[in-house]
Amino acid sequence: MPVVTLARAEAILDAALAEAARHDLAVSAAVVDAGGHLVAFRRMDGAEIAGPALAVDKAYTAIALSGSTADLAAEAQPGVRCSASRAPAAVASSSSAAGCRCATATSSWAASA
Numbered sequence: 001m002p003v004v005t006l007a008r009a010e011a012i013l014d015a016a017l018a019e020a021a022r023h024d025l026a027v028s029a030a031v032v033d034a035g036g037h038l039v040a041f042r043r044m045d046g047a048e049i050a051g052p053a054l055a056v057d058k059a060y061t062a063i064a065l066s067g068s069t070a071d072l073a074a075e076a077q078p079g080v081r082c083s084a085s086r087a088p089a090a091v092a093s094s095s096s097a098a099g100c101r102c103a104t105a106t107s108s109w110a111a112s113a
Helices: 006-022 051-064 069-075
Strands: 028-032 038-043 101-104 108-110
Touching: 006 028, 006 038, 028 051, 038 051, 051 069
Parallel strands: none
Antiparallel strands: 028 038, 028 101, 101 108
């Protein structure tokens, strides 16, 4: 799995904040490595007060569960069984194409190579 360098993390944040600005959103964004450790973080002017904690936690969750946190919403509904890919045993082998996840307070996605 590729190492998430600071330069790569900064490029991911540049893209995330540019996309947020295009949609007239003020967000906090975090990039974590494959172990869920924070590599880089940015908070746009006017972003919500809880954004810094939420962005880092969402990025960690995305890498730990190998998927977008938005996908978890459907699985978190009462009566829905968690998919096998989200089982705790899958966490140890989690990965993504670019080796990192980027998350904002409103969305998460795998960083493209």
